[in-house]
Amino acid sequence: MPTNSQTQAALARADADFDAALARLFALLRIKSISADPAYAADCRAAAEHLCADIASLGFDAEVRETAGHPAIVAKAKGNTGARPHALFYGHYDVQPVDPLELWHRPPFEPVVTDHADGRKIIVARGAQDDKGQLSTFVEACRAWKAATGELPIDLTIVIEGEEEVGSKNFVAFLEANKQDLAADFALVCDTGMWDPNTPAITTALRGLVYEEVKIKAANRDLHSGIYGGGAQNPIRVLTRILGGLHDEHGRITIPGFYDGVKDLPPEILDQWKGLGLTAETFLKPIGLSLPAGEDDRLLIEQISSRPTCDINGIVGGYTGEGSKTVIAAEASAKVSFRIVEGQDPAKIRDAFRAYVTARLPGDCSAEFLDHSNAPAIALPWTMKPLAAAKQALTEEWGKEALLIGSGASIPIVADFKRTLGVDTLLVGFGLDDDNIHSPNEKYDLNSFQKGIRSWVRILGALAVAKT
Amino acid sequence: MPTNSQTQAALARADADFDAALARLFALLRIKSISADPAYAADCRAAAEHLCADIASLGFDAEVRETAGHPAIVAKAKGNTGARPHALFYGHYDVQPVDPLELWHRPPFEPVVTDHADGRKIIVARGAQDDKGQLSTFVEACRAWKAATGELPIDLTIVIEGEEEVGSKNFVAFLEANKQDLAADFALVCDTGMWDPNTPAITTALRGLVYEEVKIKAANRDLHSGIYGGGAQNPIRVLTRILGGLHDEHGRITIPGFYDGVKDLPPEILDQWKGLGLTAETFLKPIGLSLPAGEDDRLLIEQISSRPTCDINGIVGGYTGEGSKTVIAAEASAKVSFRIVEGQDPAKIRDAFRAYVTARLPGDCSAEFLDHSNAPAIALPWTMKPLAAAKQALTEEWGKEALLIGSGASIPIVADFKRTLGVDTLLVGFGLDDDNIHSPNEKYDLNSFQKGIRSWVRILGALAVAKT
Known part of the structure; x- marks a missing residue:
């Protein structure tokens, strides 16, 4: 000793x-x-x-x-x-x-x-x-x-x-x-x-991490928007429509069942946290921001540590080079991750996300998923x-x-x-x-x-x- | 002669x-x-x-x-x-x-x-x-x-x-x-x-063409979603939310004033077009599709030739390489084009799109636009x-x-x-x-x-x- x-x-x-x-x-x-x-x-x-x-x-x-x-x-x-x-x-x-x-x-x-x-x-x-x-x-x-x-x-x-x-x-x-x-x-x-x-x-x-990659596919090849625009399904339109609906206007995640099992903080812990003085001024200003972007009825410290969240970590589809190209891409993909908290089951969150996407797919479109992380x-x-x-x-x-x-x-x-x-x-x-x-x-x-x-x-x- | x-x-x-x-x-x-x-x-x-x-x-x-x-x-x-x-x-x-x-x-x-x-x-x-x-x-x-x-x-x-x-x-x-x-x-x-x-x-x-590039910016650098996720604004979330709302559930474009000046086809032309036999079977099947994706109250031939349309031609933001990265990107951008018809003014359409995006920007976010085409x-x-x-x-x-x-x-x-x-x-x-x-x-x-x-x-x- x-x-x-x-x-x-x-x-x-x-x-x-x-x-x-x-x-x-x-x-x-x-x-x-x-x-x-x-x-x-x-x-x-x-x-x-x-x-x-x-x-x-x-x-x-x-x-x-x-x-x-x-x-x-x-x-x-x-x-x-x-x-x-x-x-x-x-x-x-x-x-x-x-x-x-x-x-x-x-x-x-x-x-x-x-x-x-x-x-x-x-x-x-x-x-x-x-x-x-x-x-x-x-x-x-x-x-x-x-x-x-x-x-x-x-x-x-x-x-x-x-x-x-x-x-x-x-x-x-x-x-x-x-x-x-x-x-x-x-x-x-x-x-x-x-x-x-x-x-x-x-x-x-x-917090745990569920990290999914989703790819939306439509036509069997890239198309010219002058010929097919308006008539053919556009995977980027589908992807943005689905991902754009993941949060409601209050910053809450809209996937059915997402918050199941999530408990509120004990009042005494919440009181302690309030006393820590973590504010937009101290936490967000150094990164050029001023407004907490999470659930609007939660403290910033809750948003970043005790509440589950969803972020789109990457997205890509179609022509992304210099200038312009009038293309309708055959596919588009995104990386989407969820920070989850005690009480949430990563497998259930992953399945709920996949079901959410699949339920919103229009005809002629398919979705492929890749599981990058699944941690409680x-x-x-x-x-x-x-x-x-x-x-x-x-x-x-x-x-x-x-x-x-x-x-x-x-x-x-x-x-x-x-x-x-x-x-x-x-x-x-x-x-x-x-x-x-x-x-x-x-x-x-x-x-x-x-x-x-x-x-x-x-x-x-x-x-x-x-x-x- | x-x-x-x-x-x-x-x-x-x-x-x-x-x-x-x-x-x-x-x-x-x-x-x-x-x-x-x-x-x-x-x-x-x-x-x-x-x-x-x-x-x-x-x-x-x-x-x-x-x-x-x-x-x-x-x-x-x-x-x-x-x-x-x-x-x-x-x-x-x-x-x-x-x-x-x-x-x-x-x-x-x-x-x-x-x-x-x-x-x-x-x-x-x-x-x-x-x-x-x-x-x-x-x-x-x-x-x-x-x-x-x-x-x-x-x-x-x-x-x-x-x-x-x-x-x-x-x-x-x-x-x-x-x-x-x-x-x-x-x-x-x-x-x-x-x-x-x-x-x-x-x-x-x-049809004419209005082709815009839009870039959404939030934080002054890329962020780790484990530290900032839930608290910091995510430009890809903002971009998908805005672009995902460009069409309503009937395939109509939601930008205020977008259809101003657009006339219906004369009945005799519409009758002629109906006789041409352009169907999903003939037009969409070769590209692996089966369902017209435009306004659901229009013929496919109208959707692709006489009606104005909107396509997202490219989108990119965050991590798009192999595997996963828990990043919140500082910016995300998309290329968005509109096929416009007689009666629509390209400058007005461009301005209406920019106003639509700007009106939907949450706090802490800015949008930059680049004009690639503007043809009646x-x-x-x-x-x-x-x-x-x-x-x-x-x-x-x-x-x-x-x-x-x-x-x-x-x-x-x-x-x-x-x-x-x-x-x-x-x-x-x-x-x-x-x-x-x-x-x-x-x-x-x-x-x-x-x-x-x-x-x-x-x-x-x-x-x-x-x-x-």
Whole structure:
């Protein structure tokens, strides 16, 4: 069991080693591990091998393991005793595509430290936050413990996958097949955010994600609108008509049964949330907006964290090049996703969406669907022991009470860990709302990276003491 | 004035020279004169120079003339007397883009003669019909007259432009600037269709075209739907909602004032049209459809030729690559066109569309518009003398009464000729509904090409006799 002076020694070591930690993060960020695009498959493998070698150097039995997709890494600390709390740390080395590339101020895979408009130092690159920067805070904390004390304070298994950004489809099968190997008392994930740049947070509720692709087809070929216009069905017209009806004038989703099982927040939680001061001014103004766009009878904080939503993430059909073309396309498609909450069944939401589209198809049109994600919402047990230990450690590091918050984003792996391994997951992360993850100019505050490492150093020490 | 034996000699000459005519068409089809894409500017110029040289070889003073865009060709027959009827023939050497390229069975700029599924011989290439094949029927008819009789039977000016497929914007200024040079008694255009493969037609009414591009913008950057979903406005949601409302459940366009000035067909014309037997079975089945998609209280033939329509020709926004990305795009755009009819003012339709979109924009969203085309509908005078002459010539060539028909497509140049040069236009063409113009695998029936040449040989002879 670590002493307080051991934790202090590990913190000092982390500070002394910070420049080298940053250089190691940069090396990882330079690898173009875009999982969505098959053209980058070799880069994904290179990222896995790079991370695996680094983690092995910290005293782990580490292996790159094959999946049906991009490979995963499994690493077990050589010093595991079987008598200490055993954590399974999870991260992902894959990153989102970089388009539209022309909006990046610098090449996305050439990381730099630069100044944010308000003077904060930031690391800019695709993956700087999600999830290479975040997972590196944990790896660096392990390195600091090992260097300062010769050992880790708890038993530890690290698993890192390469398909989180494309729905972790193959990783779930991998989990099923490696249950024994990945057995632990609880899981740790560093892929979430802080409340603001000074206030740490633990995420205790996550929305789920149902992500569908729909393609509408009509004629057997593209048509000239001068010959067929008015007489032939136009798939873009059909698609816009159907998708344009997904929300009513109050911002509510119109799919029959969509809100079945959705509960209102307990009044005491709603009161707490009202006190957090999340307003359009603070949350939307930085992205150039001023008006909450969700259900008009809900607070903005409810719209983005406790209410289910629907977004069209992409749409394409017909002629989209320069100039004009008088074509009626043979098909048009869209990517549509739903953030779902506790009480909603992802399979039912998917089926309800498909039924909604199909019921609105005019004659001569067909619809094809592709399932990209199908993950339920998660609510973590407030009684979980590591939660209190981590909350205390974060509060000490940041000098400010750590908040327990809900998140609008999905981390589907949390449900998979519960189902396959039977473990709850502690979600601690250092992301900020303005990190531009999934967008051009993704960044991670240098302060998030440095104090993130220090936070994990303290949490590892605190977890050694906590009984799980 | 030509004798009947001169016409017969020219017809014989056209038949004897047909293989060479086909080779000349192939040479023209090999030039990638795509006007919409600036990458093909040099090919457009090459097509102009190629055609100009060929027409000059027929005894014309022919020149490539600069415009603000792709160049035009003006050619005046050296044998013009000033005492004979004077026709201005118009065509365009530019072609549509070829995407989606993967749906072509062969490279689009490597023409071949092959067999259609039903045994018809067809010429396959981009531009095989629209308009390289069609304009070549006229040029070859001139060649046959010249070779057989040493002269053309009427005075003739030929003008060929290179921007018809992108709205002829610079060509209109060119017309204005060259009124004197292009003066004629009437215009001839070969860019329309037959009634069916055995029935020739003259097009006497054309719909106009208003073509708009609209871009909706919301946040100042792409957003992660996990963080902002539900709270931030989504431009694709806004765009689909607005465009999805352009038609009501009866297929009528909902833009206020859209149908102002639109007249119903005279009952006798409607009766004639009913007798033509244009049905979903004959017209829609070949393209894989079965149900007329326009206003549900109108005949299919009205929907496609006498009623105004609206089509979304293209739409794009957000992530459209493989897989999934949980992004809320900063912007989304669509290309929307209206086929308009006599009585509708294109500027009013454009303004009404813009007002319709703007009125439906939620807060935080802006719309930008781009005007791609703005052409009124045309109705030709039935009393025009060359009409009767051409009708008679076509009837003789095809052994079947030539029909006078309306067309759903726009040929905006017809209005421009009337306004700038004061001339009416005779529209004779040999296209068929299954020619796939503007689509992959564009074709022109070999029979259309051969009998098209013969038709123009006869029409030129007949026009010499007709008083305009």
